Amino acid sequence: MTFSTPRLSRTTRILAVGVASAAALLLTACAPASTDDVVSQTGSATADTSAAKSLSDIQDAGVLVIGTEGTYQPFTYHEGGSGALTGYDVDVATAVAEKLGVEPSFQETQFDALLAGLDAGRFDVVANQISITDEREATFDFSTPYTVSRGVVVTAADDTSITSLADLAGKTTAQSQSSNFYDTAKDAGADVQVVEGWAQSVALVEQGRIDATVNDELTFLDYVKTNPEQAAAIKIAATTDDVSRSALVTTKGSDDLVQAMDDALAELKADGTLAQISSTYFGQDVSE
Missing domain, CATH: 3.40.190.10 (Periplasmic binding protein-like II)
Structure with a gap:
């Protein structure tokens, strides 16, 4: 990891997982189930801005489609194994969608298919403790971190x-x-x-x-x-x-969407929402 957060076992699992997408996505890993294991993903493909996401298109549709794993407690998981989707990343992404004025729509898939799904246009963003690295930033756009x-x-x-x-x-x-x-x-x-x-x-x-x-x-x-x-x-x-910093991930060139997510996260930090979500799952603020 770069170690990306911790499934804390999120406790924990810091796993290093390898994956391939259209141009080779490497999974290493910030993610807070067990953590000698935190899961993260690395993209090494050439950046393709043709699939850039437009904030106006998302707002016109009224939905932010969010890719997530759904099996990574306490970040993205189902209560009791089969209940409602919940978790730290789910709550943060939901709050960001609300700030954008749209509904969140979570699409679950295997961890090693998340960035490939983003490349393929299945999601607008991915929320799954993806840590920021230079290699990934060459291929994808990131919001400001919501987990440190x-x-x-x-x-x-x-x-x-x-x-x-x-x-x-x-x-x-x-x-x-x-x-x-x-x-x-x-x-x-x-x-x-x-x-x-x-x-x-x-x-x-x-x-x-x-x-x-x-x-x-x-x-x-x-x-x-x-x-x-x-x-x-x-x-x-x-x-x-x-130190691992995790953020929302979207396709390269989605400048206005990234700016809107950054503004939303700044508001959520200023009004105490991020600290409250953090406290729910970790007992303290992990957003900074």
């Missing part, structure tokens, strides 16, 4: 030996080998045990079998919010230099 997540070092609550990333030298951590956080821990000098993801790594921390795990902040926040009985046993002991 940092890498964190998680330890037992009573551990005082780790207060910085450098303190991982000689310590034992547990990481998913496909995660960028594996490299972060390894480069810091940690002895890294390979696990499948956040659930295993945090369990090892709680059991005292390892010293720490490096993961996405959103994953941690989601975990302590949904598992309050375990929250007192762990803490964020330090942060890393990893």
Whole structure:
């Protein structure tokens, strides 16, 4: 990841997933289910502005068509597995659509088909914790970020030996080998045990079998919010230099739509809506 947010397990899943579209879309990944795994997508195709989205066309139609995964808790998922579509990204995209004066229409598809669907004109925008990278910006247009997540070092609550990333030298951590956080821990000098993801790594921390795990902040926040009985046993002991910024994505050249989404997000930040949505899912503001 570039690590993109954290399914926090959003807790969490920071997964690196590869995908191909008309001109090669690479999925790496900010996304806040588990996060030694955060999911993100990377576009490497040549930018095609012929499919640019027009704000006036969207407003004339009265609908903003939004591509999303629907299986990525707490960002975009169904309550109880089969209930209404909900989640942090869903609520943010819905609020943006309302600011544009249109209805949101969510179209669900597999994660690795989201950007391809955007290229194919199936969606106006994608809302699914897509992190901003230089490579993606060469192919797609992004709004201003509505999620900012940092890498964190998680330890037992009573551990005082780790207060910085450098303190991982000689310590034992547990990481998913496909995660960028594996490299972060390894480069810091940690002895890294390979696990499948956040659930295993945090369990090892709680059991005292390892010293720490490096993961996405959103994953941690989601975990302590949904598992309050375990929250007192762990803490964020330090942060890393990893920062993931996720935004709404649309086709290249959609200048007036991007400006309108930016204005909407600015209003939602100013009136406290983004902070309120963030608090609902993470217990604190993750929009900045």
